[in-house]
Amino acid sequence: MTAAETGSPRERKTETRKRLITEAVLDSGSATAQDLATRFGVSIVTIHRDLDELERRGVVRKFHGGVTAQPSGIFESQMSYRLATMTSEKRAIAETALQHVHPGMSILLDDSTTTLKMVDGLPDRAPLHVATTFVAGLRQLSELTHDHNLTVIGIGGRYDVAHDSFVGVQTNEQVRGLHVDAVFMSTSAVSATDMFHQEEQIVALKREMLNSASKKYLLVDHTKLGRLALLKIASLTELDLIITDAGADPEVLAAWAAAGIDYAVAS
Structure with a gap:
């Protein structure tokens, strides 16, 4: 049970406030510490203490004067924000991606909330x-193995709370030791020619995943298109198919078509 359920009245009140702060930040994408202090009727010191704990949990990211759940060119959005955004689009993209999965295949899924669908x-x-x-994917897959013929391979390493995933040298080595029929992945920024990510450790892992697969599928909702981030993962010409949603910018799709990049739009 959580502190909100078992702690003292003060602890329960604090946990309730942190939950409401999380909901407020996820809803708006970002907030200032002063606005949050005013909204919840507490001091700036108390709000910063709450935000420090929420950042430690990987829910939000602090910046000078406030907090955000939104991505930038340097930082990816936190897991809670990713899980709460573009859910219908991600579901449609995932359903289209599933058309490329056939019995007897070996597949590799990254830590994206789109492939989770x-x-x-x-x-x-x-x-x-x-x-x-x-880890979220492993939890769901482990439940399905009881009644279905799924062999689940958990790839370990250093646990990263912000991504709810394993990363690092050991993880990369394990991926390098695999060869799968197909990899399904997403990323935070896609231009007309390349795919990008903000974090060096994630870029290294995604490159290993691409190298380990015969077929390469990129699953990205339209909010990630026409964007750049700090580090390039790969050229889009290396992919077999990009799957996006109906909100995709027609200019981006036209640029892909002109470059001979295969894509599908999930309806």
């Missing part, structure tokens, strides 16, 4: 071998 549809395509670094 594929998991519930995998039993219909069993038997499968499914590998992932994503």
